[in-house]
Amino acid sequence: MSNIAQPGEQAVRAPVTDFDPYLDSVLDDPYPHYEKLRELAPVFYLSRYNAFGLARHAEIDAVLRDPATFCSSAGVGLANFHTETPWRKPSIILEVDPPMHARTRKVVGGLLAPASINKLRPAFEREAELLVDRLLARGSFDAVHDLCEAYPLNVFADAVGIPAEGRDKYLLAYGDMVFNAFGPVNERFQACLAKAQSGAIEWIAEVCERKNLTPDGLGARLYQAADEGLLAPEEAPMLVRTLLSAGLDTTVFTLCNAIVSFARHPDQWALVHANPAMARQALEEVLRYESTFHSFYRTTTREVEVAGVPMGPEQKVCVFIGSANRDPRRWGETANRFDVTRRASGNMAFGTGIHGCAGQMIARLEGEIVLTALARRVKSFRLEGRPVMHYNNSVRGYKSMPVSIIAA
Numbered sequence: 103m104s105n106i107a108q109p110g111e112q113a114v115r116a117p118v119t120d121f122d123p124y125l126d127s128v129l130d131d132p133y134p135h136y137e138k139l140r141e142l143a144p145v146f147y148l149s150r151y152n153a154f155g156l157a158r159h160a161e162i163d164a165v166l167r168d169p170a171t172f173c174s175s176a177g178v179g180l181a182n183f184h185t186e187t188p189w190r191k192p193s194i195i196l197e198v199d200p201p202m203h204a205r206t207r208k209v210v211g212g213l214l215a216p217a218s219i220n221k222l223r224p225a226f227e228r229e230a231e232l233l234v235d236r237l238l239a240r241g242s243f244d245a246v247h248d249l250c251e252a253y254p255l256n257v258f259a260d261a262v263g264i265p266a267e268g269r270d271k272y273l274l275a276y277g278d279m280v281f282n283a284f285g286p287v288n289e290r291f292q293a294c295l296a297k298a299q300s301g302a303i304e305w306i307a308e309v310c311e312r313k314n315l316t317p318d319g320l321g322a323r324l325y326q327a328a329d330e331g332l333l334a335p336e337e338a339p340m341l342v343r344t345l346l347s348a349g350l351d352t353t354v355f356t357l358c359n360a361i362v363s364f365a366r367h368p369d370q371w372a373l374v375h376a377n378p379a380m381a382r383q384a385l386e387e388v389l390r391y392e393s394t395f396h397s398f399y400r401t402t403t404r405e406v407e408v409a410g411v412p413m414g415p416e417q418k419v420c421v422f423i424g425s426a427n428r429d430p431r432r433w434g435e436t437a438n439r440f441d442v443t444r445r446a447s448g449n450m451a452f453g454t455g456i457h458g459c460a461g462q463m464i465a466r467l468e469g470e471i472v473l474t475a476l477a478r479r480v481k482s483f484r485l486e487g488r489p490v491m492h493y494n495n496s497v498r499g500y501k502s503m504p505v506s507i508i509a510a
């Protein structure tokens with residue numbers, strides 16, 4: 103830590119830190135680092151990345167609710183699209199500002215609203231039951247591959263309406279790249295891009311085409327919205343791409359974070375097992391305690407002060423939502439405790455404001471259904487080895503997790 107600012111030309115009136123949020127060692131356990139950042143100041147400056155940083159709930163909330171000042175159209179990663187070329191065509195819902203944003207968001211918001219997605223519940227429940235049947239028969243398995251990946255790759259990809267062929271090979275690899283791209287162009291980004299370029303990017307473009315989608319899925323409904331004039335024809339495949347970018351890795355990792363949290367806190371699983379109706383509330387606490395998405399950026403559109411710190415225009419501001427979810431200023435002295443009885447709503451796992459996750463209800467639906475199916479039939483989880491982290495620049499999850507389960 104030093105207080106000598108290196109902001110390019112002008113001095114930064116915030117504490118400067120050489121903290122690197124993207125190191126493996128930080129991603130292993132970011133929470134002690136977040137605590138230091140929250141204690142350091144409401145606004146700090148990340149000298150390695152020439153970006154401001156926010157780690158407290160209140161300031162993050164304020165920034166995310168002010169899209170006119172903290173925009174998304176310059177990219178929500180470290181790269182500034184005004185000066186750097188993005189790795190793919192910008193998203194027409196994530197990486198845009200009002201008024202453009204309102205139009206695409208309305209279509210996707212409607213598509214993923216409860217009234218629409220509640221129709222998916224019976225199929226989602228049936229698949230969860232079948233999956234839990236198979237896992238109970240096996241007793242021990244890799245929770246990442248056999249449960250947390252298997253379920254969304256099956257039910258969510260079916261709901262979108264893409265072919266089964268290629269899902270396991272390309273879908274998660276593509277999302278891995280999308281979420282790495284919200285961080286710096288580091289070794290992790292480069293390796294992931296090389297991998298995505300050997301098939302996944304092309305495959306995604308192909309399955310987003312109308313002719314490759316089932317006629318009744320969420321993807322087809324985006325094309326119908328274009329037919330109705332709500333979207334330009336070329337916008338439909340872009341928004342199918344959004345569903346596939348944002349909807350897989352995130353739900354997979356959320357399930358991973360749920361399993362690891364319950365395996366490590368058997369008393370908390372006992373509560374959910376005793377009362378499976380708690381599943382949705384328990385999921386919310388998982389999302390708070392082990393946020394799936396950990397950090398992303400906004401870009402200033404003008405001179406502005408945050409907590410007394412002046413920022414110029416075109417400044418990147420990193421919001422550590424994984425830290426907001428552990429901020430004792432918001433959650434009290436028990437912020438670091440996994441407690442499924444807590445009122446965890448209001449957490450930042452899905453962001454907030456106009457860009458708050460459009461898919462959060464379908465994400466919760468999947469999580470709730472899987473946890474409910476497990477709660478009814480699994481008495482306990484045991485880790486049969488150390489879970490192996492999946493390192494990504496902005497999302498937190500695992501690549502393997504050997505577990506055994508005891509039937510109720």
Ligand code: OVM
Binds near residue numbers: 193343347
């Ligand atoms: C998109 C997109 C991709 C990833 C995440 C996301 C968190 C949106 O392609 O629009 O929201």
